[in-house]
Amino acid sequence: MRFFQQKLLIYSLNSPLTNSQLQEYTRVPNLAITFNAVSWLIKNKQQLPLGAINKLASSPSYRAEMYDTLSKVNKINLFPVAWRSQKLFAESYIFNVATEGDEYPSGVKYVLEKVVTYRGQKQKFYLFKVTFGEGEDVTNSLGIAGPFKIDNSSVWSSNEATGIFSKEGFSTKQINHQFEEYLASVLQEME
Numbered sequence: 001m002r003f004f005q006q007k008l009l010i011y012s013l014n015s016p017l018t019n020s021q022l023q024e025y026t027r028v029p030n031l032a033i034t035f036n037a038v039s040w041l042i043k044n045k046q047q048l049p050l051g052a053i054n055k056l057a058s059s060p061s062y063r064a065e066m067y068d069t070l071s072k073v074n075k076i077n078l079f080p081v082a083w084r085s086q087k088l089f090a091e092s093y094i095f096n097v098a099t100e101g102d103e104y105p106s107g108v109k110y111v112l113e114k115v116v117t118y119r120g121q122k123q124k125f126y127l128f129k130v131t132f133g134e135g136e137d138v139t140n141s142l143g144i145a146g147p148f149k150i151d152n153s154s155v156w157s158s159n160e161a162t163g164i165f166s167k168e169g170f171s172t173k174q175i176n177h178q179f180e181e182y183l184a185s186v187l188q189e190m191e
Contacts, residue, residue: 014044026052057083060095089155090126090145107131123147140170
């Protein structure tokens, strides 16, 4: 931990040497290191490497966080258009909700989009089949991301209803029932 704290202090110096090192860190394969390097370059008001931003935007685990980070400094224009859609952000939200510690879902597959009245307004939700484990230990659950605006004008969601329906396994035949039951439970928790 002390080494990490020393590194943070060094990067906060905002010197040509540390910023050059941060630029190099944006090219490493480890996305956590790349994200931290980009974040420090933003804090240090340095030029941002578009390749690193694209790499992070293409990853479901960092897509939404990279967008939020750029949004806070009014640099959304640097976020690649190819990765800027509600459906792709919904995938990112589900991936992050399904991740626990170092345990990642083994798959997040888009299933369908639903428009429903939620809290008095027509809103959009994205449904996913979320796979956990591998081989004989595979389980599948319904992932629900939203609510989103219907008109696609924003990729952002409050995520107040984003989560995994874990009461029973994923079922294509039961998807509408599972979705309705999940939303009802979210609304009940809000009361």
